[in-house]
Amino acid sequence: MIKVNNVSYSVGKKVILNNVSFEAKPGEILAIIGANGAGKSTLLKLLCNEMLPSAGQIQFNDKDLDDYPIKELARKRSVLTQHNTLSLSFTVKELVLMGRYPHFDGQPTEHDMQMVVEAMQATGVTMMAGRTYETLSGGEQQRVQLARVIAQIQDVPNGWLFLDEPTNGLDILHQQQLLMQARDMADRGYGVICILHDINLAAAYADQIMILKQGKVQALGNPEEVVTCENLHDAFGIKVQLMKNENFNCPLVITTGRINYNS
Numbered sequence: 001m002i003k004v005n006n007v008s009y010s011v012g013k014k015v016i017l018n019n020v021s022f023e024a025k026p027g028e029i030l031a032i033i034g035a036n037g038a039g040k041s042t043l044l045k046l047l048c049n050e051m052l053p054s055a056g057q058i059q060f061n062d063k064d065l066d067d068y069p070i071k072e073l074a075r076k077r078s079v080l081t082q083h084n085t086l087s088l089s090f091t092v093k094e095l096v097l098m099g100r101y102p103h104f105d106g107q108p109t110e111h112d113m114q115m116v117v118e119a120m121q122a123t124g125v126t127m128m129a130g131r132t133y134e135t136l137s138g139g140e141q142q143r144v145q146l147a148r149v150i151a152q153i154q155d156v157p158n159g160w161l162f163l164d165e166p167t168n169g170l171d172i173l174h175q176q177q178l179l180m181q182a183r184d185m186a187d188r189g190y191g192v193i194c195i196l197h198d199i200n201l202a203a204a205y206a207d208q209i210m211i212l213k214q215g216k217v218q219a220l221g222n223p224e225e226v227v228t229c230e231n232l233h234d235a236f237g238i239k240v241q242l243m244k245n246e247n248f249n250c251p252l253v254i255t256t257g258r259i260n261y262n263s
């Protein structure tokens with residue numbers, strides 16, 4: 001369980017997150033949506049212990065997040081960030097193996113290598129294993145990064161997966177596959193927190209959706225509760241219509257026409 005209690009984050013006088021509280025449960029996908037600059041990535045960085053809140057507490061499995069040694073945290077949760085510029089000259093297999101670094105000292109074990117193989121299979125990058133990362137397309141690189149984070153926690157019962165805009169650069173098939181993988185992991189007991197810009201993907205796959213607006217929680221609940229015309233207009237300043245997504249039994253959002261930037 002992740003418990004976020006009255007968390008705020010400021011840089012100088014700028015308040016980026018303002019009294020944010022929520023809980024995320026293992027076995028569920030929590031999708032975070034919101035306009036550009038709403039504070040989504042900042043919140044994820046706080047949840048990862050990459051930065052400390054200015055106020056409030058974050059508990060990870062009933063323990064304060066900042067009480068965890070870095071390596072212990074890395075064995076319990078993995079993080080796909082938006083900007084993965086590291087490791088350009090590594091091969092795909094070497095990069096995926098980086099996900100196992102928290103689990104071994106010196107040489108990877110056979111088990112570590114097996115985790116790498118399985119994660120590459122799960123993300124469809126096995127045929128690229130020997131290629132240099134920087135020669136891959138943007139979408140291929142994103143899938144390799146996903147393989148890395150899956151390799152990190154796939155043998156960790158009740159692990160957590162944090163994803164910041166993981167569908168960036170992915171085609172429509174791989175977007176669905178990625179969300180299906182996240183769904184499958186949640187169904188196996190993992191907790192997943194995922195920032196998404198595609199509200200329809202969030203509605204189709206998430207158990208809970210949180211809308212952040214200007215650093216505050218504007219709405220939180222299941223997709224039916226949160227994905228409403230009023231909430232989306234309030235959060236994004238755009239009028240939408242809702243239809244029914246029959247395949248996923250959830251709302252389907254369509255925009256209602258051209259946007260005039262000057263209106």
Ligand SMILES: Nc1ncnc2c1ncn2[C@@H]1O[C@H](COP(=O)(O)OP(=O)(O)OP(=O)(O)O)[C@@H](O)[C@H]1O
Nearest residue numbers: 011014016034035036037038039040041042043212
């Ligand atoms: N170190 C910083 N100094 C000043 N402002 C910052 C800093 N970090 C973030 N911000 C600002 O805080 C706001 C929230 O940023 P954040 O990256 O969390 O937004 P986001 O919701 O993830 O946006 P996007 O959808 O565009 O990725 C933005 O206005 C950003 O410019």
